[in-house]
Amino acid sequence: MKSTPILQISGESGGGQLLRSSLSLSLVTGRPFRMTNIRGKRPKPGLMRQHLTCVKAAAEVCEASVDGADLGSVELVFHPGKVMAGDYSFAIGSGGSTTLVLQTLLPALLHAEASSTLRIEGGTHNPMAPPFEFIEQCYLPMLWSMGVDAKVKQERPGFMQAGGGVITSEIWPIKKWKKLKLTERGAAVETFGRVLHAHLPREIAQREIVTAAQLLEWPDNHIELRYARESIGPGNTILLGARFANVCEISSGIAQIGKSSEAVATGAAKGLRSYLATTAPVGVHLADQLLLPMALAGGGVFHTLSISDHTRTNMALIEQFLPVKFTVEELEPGVKQIRCG
Incomplete structure (x- = not known):
């Protein structure tokens, strides 16, 4: 039997996304790959904890053969097996992004022979990753329009450092993919805002709300303040969105040490303003x-x-x-x- 040739991929010019896409595509196509110089241009190259969780999770759902699945590894060889439906649970062990692990596994589990469930523990609101609300309201509805049958739920929010957030998903095998055509927003439905706030002074959230509302010319009460008391660690995120008949966009900012409330809110507000300035x-x-x-x-x-x-x-x-x-x-x-x- 002729073996499938292994794809050679340089990870130097990409970040974790290049690795996650490679894993997803390898699972779906059955094509093995070797990635060298993983995250080569990042300040700390190689596999970090959340990337390693993606690799190990991908390997588990298809009984893959893997070399290089270690923290800090800059080279990975991944030989996938057959994707298997199941009830899976993965813990990142830090505040690393749960949503990125979900996005890695979802395409593969859509092509399994039966339905699957996922439980992923880690961060639900992270810098450089889609927050849970983005997955729920922006990303997943687009996949529904393409024939995907999947649900997501946030059981507990989790922020940087401490993590402890939990998301779950139910995924059913896709019957037939539909081609995406998204060239118009459709009629405007609503704009909305929320600050998710856990175990930090209320003033931080209030300053974010005032700053974002001024930039977007919204009344302050258009942005809801929600306390995430169930979070095991401190954290804060601002989510600013616009919903149209055909699409939803959410621009977010994550509180980080050394970054002012005003800077967090300004980044999120400018992101939404830029989106609304075009068609x-x-x-x-x-x-x-x-x-x-x-x-x-x-x-x-x-x-x-x-x-x-x-x-x-x-x-x-x-x-x-x-x-x-x-x-x-x-x-x-x-x-x-x-x-x-």
């Missing part, structure tokens, strides 16, 4: 996350604001695993079209 339905982060499902569906098209290096790297990687080609076209200043076919 493109797909925000920058959602664009990156829709590439893989769109490729698995065999094609599609959407309009977005701008194309990051992250997105271009992801497109090139997907093209190595799947028989698709991405094209990018500028339709007008601030609006780009990504087509896959």
